[in-house]
Amino acid sequence: MPKQYETGSKRDVLYYALECAIRDREGMQESLAGQVHDFWKLPREQALAQLSKDDREYFVEIDSRLRDFERLQKSL
Numbered sequence: 001m002p003k004q005y006e007t008g009s010k011r012d013v014l015y016y017a018l019e020c021a022i023r024d025r026e027g028m029q030e031s032l033a034g035q036v037h038d039f040w041k042l043p044r045e046q047a048l049a050q051l052s053k054d055d056r057e058y059f060v061e062i063d064s065r066l067r068d069f070e071r072l073q074k075s076l
Helices: 011-033 044-049 052-076
Strands: none
Touching: 011 044, 011 052
């Protein structure tokens, strides 16, 4: 039986790909946040300051991409 993304319209396929990308990026953010105790409870700047420079830049990049993906998803 074919999967939904194999038989759907182009819109359905794009929507599914965006959902996967969002879940993937959220998982990466959770992984980075796991390095800091109570990361999600701290003010954003304080939490980010506790990450290494590379991890902080990566986290911010992921956050930006998540917002882009969510905007695309809403526009479909």
